[in-house]
Amino acid sequence: MAFPTRSNRSVKVRLAGIENNLSAFLAMVQKEFIIMLRYPVEFVASFAQVFVIVVVLTFAGLMFAPRGLASSTDSATTGLVVYGFVLFIYLSDTLWTIGFNVRREQKQGTLEQLYLSPVSKFAALASRVAITLFWTGLLSVCAAVLMTALLGTLPFENGGLGLFVLVMALSGTFGTGFAFAALTLRIKEAAQTAVNLLQFAFMVLCAPFFPFSALPESLRFFSRLIPLSYGVDAFRSTLMGYPPGFPELAPIEVELVIVTLFGLLMPLVGFWLYRRAEDHARRRGSLSEY
Amino acid sequence: MRSKSPHQPSLSLIISAALAETKLRLINISRYPGQMAMEVIIPIIFAAMPMLLGQATAGDNAAANFQANTGTANYFAYLLIGASTFTIVANAFWHIAYWVRFEQETGTLEAVYLTPTSSLTLAAGVALYSAVRGVGSALIAYFLGALIFRFNPLTGNLLLALLFLFVGLIPLYGLTFLFGALVLKVKEANALINLMQWVVSLLMGIFFPVTLFPPWLRFIAQLFPPTWMVNGVRSALLGIGYFLENWYLDWAVLWAFLIFAPLFSIQVFRRVEAGLRRNEGIGTF
Numbered sequence: 001m002a003f004p005t006r007s008n009r010s011v012k013v014r015l016a017g018i019e020n021n022l023s024a025f026l027a028m029v030q031k032e033f034i035i036m037l038r039y040p041v042e043f044v045a046s047f048a049q050v051f052v053i054v055v056v057l058t059f060a061g062l063m064f065a066p067r068g069l070a071s072s073t074d075s076a077t078t079g080l081v082v083y084g085f086v087l088f089i090y091l092s093d094t095l096w097t098i099g100f101n102v103r104r105e106q107k108q109g110t111l112e113q114l115y116l117s118p119v120s121k122f123a124a125l126a127s128r129v130a131i132t133l134f135w136t137g138l139l140s141v142c143a144a145v146l147m148t149a150l151l152g153t154l155p156f157e158n159g160g161l162g163l164f165v166l167v168m169a170l171s172g173t174f175g176t177g178f179a180f181a182a183l184t185l186r187i188k189e190a191a192q193t194a195v196n197l198l199q200f201a202f203m204v205l206c207a208p209f210f211p212f213s214a215l216p217e218s219l220r221f222f223s224r225l226i227p228l229s230y231g232v233d234a235f236r237s238t239l240m241g242y243p244p245g246f247p248e249l250a251p252i253e254v255e256l257v258i259v260t261l262f263g264l265l266m267p268l269v270g271f272w273l274y275r276r277a278e279d280h281a282r283r284r285g286s287l288s289e290y
Numbered sequence: 291m292r293s294k295s296p297h298q299p300s301l302s303l304i305i306s307a308a309l310a311e312t313k314l315r316l317i318n319i320s321r322y323p324g325q326m327a328m329e330v331i332i333p334i335i336f337a338a339m340p341m342l343l344g345q346a347t348a349g350d351n352a353a354a355n356f357q358a359n360t361g362t363a364n365y366f367a368y369l370l371i372g373a374s375t376f377t378i379v380a381n382a383f384w385h386i387a388y389w390v391r392f393e394q395e396t397g398t399l400e401a402v403y404l405t406p407t408s409s410l411t412l413a414a415g416v417a418l419y420s421a422v423r424g425v426g427s428a429l430i431a432y433f434l435g436a437l438i439f440r441f442n443p444l445t446g447n448l449l450l451a452l453l454f455l456f457v458g459l460i461p462l463y464g465l466t467f468l469f470g471a472l473v474l475k476v477k478e479a480n481a482l483i484n485l486m487q488w489v490v491s492l493l494m495g496i497f498f499p500v501t502l503f504p505p506w507l508r509f510i511a512q513l514f515p516p517t518w519m520v521n522g523v524r525s526a527l528l529g530i531g532y533f534l535e536n537w538y539l540d541w542a543v544l545w546a547f548l549i550f551a552p553l554f555s556i557q558v559f560r561r562v563e564a565g566l567r568r569n570e571g572i573g574t575f
Contacts, residue, residue: 042481052488057339060369060497064344064352068359068502077347193324200328200335209339214346
């Protein structure tokens with residue numbers, strides 16, 4: 001009969017830990033899905049809302065075209081707006097679903113309970129990402145189809161590299177969401193204002209709806225300091241097949257390095273910040289404060 | 291001579307209750323200066339999106355193309371008026387509909403119905419607060435935006451523009467009561483308000499003239515008082531043309547809305563309220 005050695009036991013314990021974490025993560029994803037399906041009005045309304053926003057922005061853009069609503073724009077403009085919009089709704093949803101949901105749990109008084117359970121904190125945050133990936137992915141595909149129908153042919157080149165840039169940009173965006181969740185624990189009710197501020201800062205500085213060349217040089221300086229700007233630029237330039245003038249902020253090789261580092265490091269930095277904010281809140285007894 | 295019931299509050303008490311509600315909300319929002327600042331910044335940024343896209347795609351022809359489509363080359367003012375008016379409209383929907391939902395969520399809606407003050411009196415107080423906040427933010431956004439985008443904000447007939455704005459506020463708030471009734475019934479306020487504010491932005495022609503819509507959509511758009519309000523303001527300031535050729539005809543339509551919309555909405559609101567009270571729906575959420 002073989003006795004379990006110390007190292008065998010530690011491997012088993014670790015595997016059981018991973019299994020438990022995975023099971024907790026899946027249970028949380030399921031919980032998020034169930035909650036989403038229990039509010040059909042919200043479900044349908046958020047879908048319809050994206051369509052209306054797309055129509056409003058498209059019509060606004062067409063006011064500058066020679067034949068107004070009857071115009072069809074060139075494919076570079078379509079690509080610029082559609083691919084920018086995809087990243088915009090991901091960032092917007094991430095800030096609300098990851099960052100602001102922590103605030104909701106705090107308000108409802110369930111955050112304290114969540115931290116008393118042995119469940120992985122990372123799984124709790126990541127489960128919200130799963131919903132964003134699924135739901136926002138579906139929304140962005142539908143929005144892209146609608147915008148293409150309204151604006152004209154959508155350019156689609158370098159699909160593989162485009163997917164890589166999207167994955168890295170989203171990974172970095174989720175990391176930003178974790179960092180925002182940390183900020184939410186600190187600033188409490190002001191988080192709503194902070195979400196709005198971040199969204200609008202992104203709309204201007206990361207230029208999802210217009211080329212960076214439209215920004216004044218002074219603002220472009222700040223755009224260059226934000227890694228997500230390179231994500232927007234690299235993503236749309238790659239999928240548009242690098243038309244003249246694209247990418248705008250740096251050569252594509254440099255942008256790919258920045259986006260990759262952003263995608264790999266930001267989730268770690270964001271989660272580290274979140275754990276610090278959570279420890280701080282626990283020490284001060286402010287987890288259930290609002 | 292008929293004497294007043296001791297349970298029936300006098301007009302001065304009703305006004306006092308409404309003003310107390312307005313004051314309460316103004317004090318509350320003054321504690322969140324960040325939110326107030328965002329309300330000024332949002333319309334400016336929002337208007338900047340199509341401006342930057344238009345300038346980048348149309349280049350030197352941006353103003354000429356815009357004039358051909360809308361009737362004015364001053365796209366800065368046109369888009370900023372749309373975005374600022376949208377702030378007023380969105381505020382109106384959020385404040386009234388969310389007031390109902392907030393009271394419902396916190397469990398105080400039931401208590402509101404047990405006081406001798408009518409819920410409509412309190413809602414009127416919220417509407418006044420919302421109008422002060424919305425119009426204040428919109429005016430600051432417009433003048434600040436004019437400074438940023440470097441155009442003269444005082445072109446055209448400013449007084450007439452303000453007349454369109456203030457007359458349009460009453461039917462707008464009438465509409466929000468109708469929406470408040472829907473929120474009472476359906477309960478999912480956030481999703482409904484989010485959707486509604488975008489639908490209204492489309493129908494009122496936030497960044498484009500509704501005359502470009504197909505006839506059926508134009509007809510629906512013109513059933514919305516904000517459509518007449520924003521077109522009146524734009525025509526008074528930028529001379530893009532009234533729907534009915536003369537300002538007084540457009541203004542008369544807004545007055546018709548002013549009389550009809552609040553009466554109709556209040557009736558609907560009261561019916562929904564009464565239905566919920568009978569069926570134990572007030573305290574549930």
